[in-house]
Amino acid sequence: xxxxGGGGRLSQQLISxxxxxxxxxxxxNSLEDAATVMLPQRKIAFTTDSYVVTPRLFPGGNIGKxxxxxxxxxxxxxxxxxxxxxxxxxxxxxxxxxxxxDIVRTMAETTNTAGVQIVTxxxxxxxxGAADGLYINTAGIGIVDxxxxxxxxxxxxxxxxxxxxxxxxxxxTILSLREGLSFKADLRSDCAPLNGLVKELLRFGNxxxxxxxxxxxxxxxxxxxxxxSSNVGIIIDETSLPFKPQVKASxxxxxxxxxxxxxxxxxxxxxxxxxxxHLLEVxxxxxxxxxxxxxxxxxxxxxxxALRTYIGSTxxxxxxxxxxxxxxx
Amino acid sequence: xxxxGGGGRLSQQLISxxxxxxxxxxxxNSLEDAATVMLPQRKIAFTTDSYVVTPRLFPGGNIGKxxxxxxxxxxxxxxxxxxxxxxxxxxxxxxxxxxxxDIVRTMAETTNTAGVQIVTxxxxxxxxGAADGLYINTAGIGIVDxxxxxxxxxxxxxxxxxxxxxxxxxxxTILSLREGLSFKADLRSDCAPLNGLVKELLRFGNxxxxxxxxxxxxxxxxxxxxxxSSNVGIIIDETSLPFKPQVKASxxxxxxxxxxxxxxxxxxxxxxxxxxxHLLEVxxxxxxxxxxxxxxxxxxxxxxxALRTYIGSTxxxxxxxxxxxxxxx
Numbered sequence: 001x002x003x004x005g006g007g008g009r010l011s012q013q014l015i016s017x018x019x020x021x022x023x024x025x026x027x028x029n030s031l032e033d034a035a036t037v038m039l040p041q042r043k044i045a046f047t048t049d050s051y052v053v054t055p056r057l058f059p060g061g062n063i064g065k066x067x068x069x070x071x072x073x074x075x076x077x078x079x080x081x082x083x084x085x086x087x088x089x090x091x092x093x094x095x096x097x098x099x100x101x102d103i104v105r106t107m108a109e110t111t112n113t114a115g116v117q118i119v120t121x122x123x124x125x126x127x128x129g130a131a132d133g134l135y136i137n138t139a140g141i142g143i144v145d146x147x148x149x150x151x152x153x154x155x156x157x158x159x160x161x162x163x164x165x166x167x168x169x170x171x172x173t174i175l176s177l178r179e180g181l182s183f184k185a186d187l188r189s190d191c192a193p194l195n196g197l198v199k200e201l202l203r204f205g206n207x208x209x210x211x212x213x214x215x216x217x218x219x220x221x222x223x224x225x226x227x228x229s230s231n232v233g234i235i236i237d238e239t240s241l242p243f244k245p246q247v248k249a250s251x252x253x254x255x256x257x258x259x260x261x262x263x264x265x266x267x268x269x270x271x272x273x274x275x276x277x278h279l280l281e282v283x284x285x286x287x288x289x290x291x292x293x294x295x296x297x298x299x300x301x302x303x304x305x306a307l308r309t310y311i312g313s314t315x316x317x318x319x320x321x322x323x324x325x326x327x328x329x
Numbered sequence: 330x331x332x333x334g335g336g337g338r339l340s341q342q343l344i345s346x347x348x349x350x351x352x353x354x355x356x357x358n359s360l361e362d363a364a365t366v367m368l369p370q371r372k373i374a375f376t377t378d379s380y381v382v383t384p385r386l387f388p389g390g391n392i393g394k395x396x397x398x399x400x401x402x403x404x405x406x407x408x409x410x411x412x413x414x415x416x417x418x419x420x421x422x423x424x425x426x427x428x429x430x431d432i433v434r435t436m437a438e439t440t441n442t443a444g445v446q447i448v449t450x451x452x453x454x455x456x457x458g459a460a461d462g463l464y465i466n467t468a469g470i471g472i473v474d475x476x477x478x479x480x481x482x483x484x485x486x487x488x489x490x491x492x493x494x495x496x497x498x499x500x501x502t503i504l505s506l507r508e509g510l511s512f513k514a515d516l517r518s519d520c521a522p523l524n525g526l527v528k529e530l531l532r533f534g535n536x537x538x539x540x541x542x543x544x545x546x547x548x549x550x551x552x553x554x555x556x557x558s559s560n561v562g563i564i565i566d567e568t569s570l571p572f573k574p575q576v577k578a579s580x581x582x583x584x585x586x587x588x589x590x591x592x593x594x595x596x597x598x599x600x601x602x603x604x605x606x607h608l609l610e611v612x613x614x615x616x617x618x619x620x621x622x623x624x625x626x627x628x629x630x631x632x633x634x635a636l637r638t639y640i641g642s643t644x645x646x647x648x649x650x651x652x653x654x655x656x657x658x
Contacts (some may be wrong), residue, residue, distance in 0.1 A: 012648070030480070030481075030482065030558075031481070031554075031558070032406075032407060032480060032481055033376060033402075033403040033404075033406040033407060033481075033541060033542065034374040034375060034376035034403045034404050034406065034407045034409060034469075034471070035374065035375045035376065036372065036373065036374045036375075036407055036409075036473055037372075037373060037375065038371055038372050038475075039368070039371045039372075039373060040371070041371065042367055042368045042369070042370065042371055043365065043366075043367050043368070044365065044366060044368060044470075045363040045364065045365045046363060046364045046365075046366065046413060046415060046448060046449055046470060047362060047363035047364065047415065047449050048415035048416070048417050048449055048450065048451050048466070048468055049417065049451045050417040050418075050419050050451055050453045050466060051453075052419060052453045052455050052459075073362075074362040074363045075362075075363050077361075077362040077363065078361060078362060078363045078365055080363060080365070084375060086375060086376065086377035086468045087377070088377050088378065088379040088417075088466045088468075089379075090379050090381060090419070090464055119375060120375055120376050120377055120468075121377065122377050122378045122379055122466075124379050124380075124381045124656070125655065126381050126461065126655070126656060127655065127656075129458065129461075130381075130460065130461040130656075131459065131460055131461070131464075132455065132458075132459040132460070135419055135453075135460075135464070137377070137379060137417045137466035137468075139377055139415045139417075139449075139466075139468030140363075141373075141375060141470065142363070144365055146367075151359070151361060152359075152360070152361055152362075153359065212362060213362065225360075229359075229360070326454065326455070326456070327453070327455060327456075327459075
């Protein structure tokens with residue numbers, strides 16, 4: 001049970017016994033006010049996310065894995081090679097040390113898989129009732145090739161829209177756990193670090209126009225952001241959308257649109273038409289890209305996202321106006 | 330009243346109406362998954378802190394000012410020139426939009442004062458009771474001169490210990506508000522960005538051995554960290570310690586040791602003996618350094634911090650073992 005955090009000796013013990021045990025590296029271990037590192041180049045990507053997911057443990061991951069993958073993926077979506085993470089823990093007094101250690105261990109494993117280092121961190125403990133167990137913020141730094149222009153504003157009419165795998169796995173997993181749905185045994189979050197896969201795609205250089213991971217708000221929100229920022233239209237084919245059968249069945253049962261469900265190990269790539277076949281080949285050779293498919297294309301109509309349905313009609317895909325499901329990540 | 334955060338349209342409105350209104354700059358406004366920036370050089374400092382202070386508003390600042398100053402100061406303490414911040418908001422449903430806007434406005438003003446930009450951010454809204462109003466995480470990036478070696482492990486016997494101003498102002502201000510003490514009218518947090526002052530000190534190069542801001546745990550914890558990391562002793566003179574009279578009086582009334590109180594606009598500098606006079610002159614010419622004094626020196630005894638008292642005796646200054654006051658920052 002945790003009751004540390006005022007900057008005293010107990011805080012120091014939490015840091016050295018738990019965080020340094022798992023995250024140990026020469027930069028972090030110096031425990032300076034700020035880490036100093038020498039970057040291999042000057043152009044960087046920088047991002048942050050706070051993670052407040054409930055429940056903290058779910059099939060396929062936990063809040064710690066999510067906190068590493070989410071930030072690594074946000075860097076990768078700019079074509080960056082992620083290098084360094086910061087981590088800030090906000091811990092509610094009374095959180096089990098055993099649970100915290102499990103989460104910290106998973107974070108360490110995930111940073112190893114992703115090839116990044118946690119170099120600086122902070123821990124705050126708040127009183128009982130002032131948080132819901134544990135919140136984690138991570139920020140990340142990666143380096144970006146100066147010649148790359150991957151951007152949400154870079155989709156061009158004629159481009160193809162690719163999704164790297166099945167849609168809605170994370171969102172439906174969390175939803176089923178929260179609602180205590182009986183079919184949850186088949187569901188598993190797709191939470192994964194995508195930087196390795198993205199690195200392989202960088203050989204296509206600026207034929208990759210947009211990379212974006214459809215997390216909160218799902219594929220629908222992400223496609224709308226792209227259409228809006230790039231000032232283009234996007235049309236996707238319902239028949240091409242990849243789903244795990246159990247996710248599809250759950251959505252039908254609950255009357256949910258899977259395009260609004262969060263994903264934590266998928267990206268949408270908008271690419272020049274000419275490289276699609278070769279690019280899919282590369283994706284299919286990778287664990288996290290094996291189910292990648294073309295789901296649509298970019299058009300010159302303005303800022304609308306449309307779905308061509310099974311029966312041949314067309315409907316507009318909009319952003320959800322309220323919270324479909326809060327605290328999904 | 331806030332009820333946003335699921336990645337839908339309401340989230341987008343919060344971002345564009347509030348955050349972009351105050352934090353607007355070309356990098357942030359692109360709303361990419363990660364900001365990309367070209368750094369002027371490759372050696373950087375990187376740090377993070379979460380801010381959970383209660384109350385959120387206090388004489389001298391609020392949680393937003395603290396979130397900018399704290400991270401800017403952590404960068405400055407490595408001799409870095411802070412450039413870019415990330416910000417992550419965790420907002421409890423029901424927080425007043427008016428209060429949030431005040432805090433965001435203060436953050437924007439403080440970044441302007443400090444000369445840094447918020448280039449990437451994230452907002453999460455959690456349900457009623459799942460946070461205490463508002464928590465803010467900031468991470469920061471600064472550039473560091475490659476020839477500088479300012480480090481908590483760099484104190485050397487014979488060095489002088491300088492504090493940049495009065496001790497305990499922030500901690501006593503928060504304490505008085507929390508406890509509803511009647512003398513609170515005289516107290517004011519010292520919360521301030523120190524990077525401008527530190528930049529002026531950098532002319533002394535590696536004659537500055539250690540810079541550290543005595544926040545959580547106060548001067549006592551900071552001196553102990555320095556002694557331990559540098560494997561030296563430190564002796565300070567009680568007669569030389571600078572206090573505002575109202576802070577000193579409050580400590581005496583409450584039986585508190587001001588060396589354990591948090592500061593948010595002060596640093597401890599450990600410097601080569603030969604540059605002390607000139608360095609104090611520079612400090613005294615600056616708003617945040619005008620009360621700077623030498624409070625002691627580094628010795629070759631091992632890892633102990635001692636205080637020479639008014640009456641000439643010596644006592645060991647230890648780190649507080651528990652929480653003197655949680656949620657001070």
